[in-house]
Amino acid sequence: MKQIIKLSDKAATRIKEVLSNDKNSVGVRIAVKSGGCAGMEYVMEYAKVSKPEDEVIEDKGVKVFVDPAAVMYLLGTEMDFKEEEFSSSFVFKNPNETERCGCGESFKI
Numbered sequence: 001m002k003q004i005i006k007l008s009d010k011a012a013t014r015i016k017e018v019l020s021n022d023k024n025s026v027g028v029r030i031a032v033k034s035g036g037c038a039g040m041e042y043v044m045e046y047a048k049v050s051k052p053e054d055e056v057i058e059d060k061g062v063k064v065f066v067d068p069a070a071v072m073y074l075l076g077t078e079m080d081f082k083e084e085e086f087s088s089s090f091v092f093k094n095p096n097e098t099e100r101c102g103c104g105e106s107f108k109i
Contacts, residue, residue, distance in 0.1 A: 003076070004066055004074050004075055004076075004077070005064060005074050005077045005078070005079055006059055006079070007059045007060050007062060007064070007078070008078060008079065008081065009060065010080060010081040010082075011079045011080050011090060012060035012061065012062045014081040014090070015027075015062045016061065019046075019062075024048055025046040025047055026047055027047045027050075027062065027063030027065055028044055028045065028046060028047055028063075028064055028065070029044070029045050029046070029054070029064075029065040029066075030042065030043065030044050030064060030065070030066050030070060030074065030079075031043040031066075031067035031069065032067075032069070032073050032074070040073070043067075047063070050063075051065070053068045054066060054067065054068065064079075073096060074092075074094065074096075076094070076095045076096065077092055077094040077095070077096070078093040079092055079093075080092075
């Protein structure tokens with residue numbers, strides 16, 4: 001079975017840095033929701049607890065909790081962290097995307 005999501009080294013390092021400042025979190029939770037100009041958006045938040053229905057991925061020393069409704073949209077995705085001169089963000093390289101909006105905030109499958 002294809003891995004749901006994997007982390008680049010930069011993404012794993014950044015998540016570890018962020019979580020080191022929040023001792024109440026056990027990892028990050030990733031979901032998708034309807035919205036944006038292309039129809040769907042990635043949602044990423046601190047995970048305070050593991051929910052029984054979560055798909056739990058451990059990669060490079062980081063726990064990622066995937067919302068069960070997002071699994072089919074995220075299969076084979078790589079999460080990266082990009083730093084530019086004036087901004088930084090997590091970037092999802094999703095082979096299932098058929099379209100992405102111009103601002104990069106939403107996608108279509």
